[in-house]
Amino acid sequence: MTSFRGVWVAVVPVLLLTAACAGQDGAGIAPDAAPTSLPANVPVLRIDQTGGFVRPETNVTRLPSVSVYADGRVITQGPTVLSYPGPALPNVQVRTISKAEVAKLVEQARAAGVGGAVDVGTPKITDVTTTRFTIRGTVGSEQLEVYALGEATGPEAGLTPAQQAAREKLRTFADKLTDPGSAATQPYQPTAIAAVAGPWVATPETAKQPRMEWPGPVLPGASLGEGLDLGCVTVTGAAVQQLIATAGKANAATPWTSGGKPWTVTLRPLLPDETDCASLTAGR
Known part of the structure; x- marks a missing residue:
């Protein structure tokens, strides 16, 4: 298990240099004044999860908690069904806010500590x-x-009062951003879906499930990496x-049948900034 210390990672050298000159309180870091001037499909603010003790297909197909795009679309995960087995497709919701609200959310993220040298x-x-x-x-x-943001909430985790306070600010911001409240949302309509497939294994529960014919490209698709018995195909066009x-x-x-074999398939709607299966492993 890899443990991450909360760090600010800037992918552009000029930002890294600015941070080095700013000091521990982040003073001197000039916020981007025009995030909404970016193309519509660029996420200007995102919260996602990495790592953890999860199955490989879960790690690959995990959706961001929230993505805020330059054109005002806010895409989040909707309520999930707790019973087993759950639905084949995740509940992804979208709402739209103004560009002024997008800029305000970016400001709130900075106020919570994102973009600063926070401990x-x-x-x-x-x-x-x-x-x-x-x-x-x-x-x-x-x-x-931030490692264990939701789990490490008290002194028993070995955190100082200042570190606990910094985490609480981030938790409060994340909770507010991911909860649409009374705002109207609609089901997200993807233009492409990634299907991560692995060999189907019969268990007392899965053996009860009727097989269904897979309607997309032949499974399992391109390998997702050495040591992973998983492949991926991208469903596009009318097939979506x-x-x-x-x-x-x-x-x-559900066991999906393709090429005369049954497969376990995890479906992952691709977001506006994602194009194909390669998008699932980028940055993980």
């Missing part, structure tokens, strides 16, 4: 996820990675709506 400590917890906050502007990207309709009759444990 969030290294809690004494293992095998949990790292929360990654990303701000993207016209001059580059800034990231703050066909897959959505078919998946509505399936569930997460």
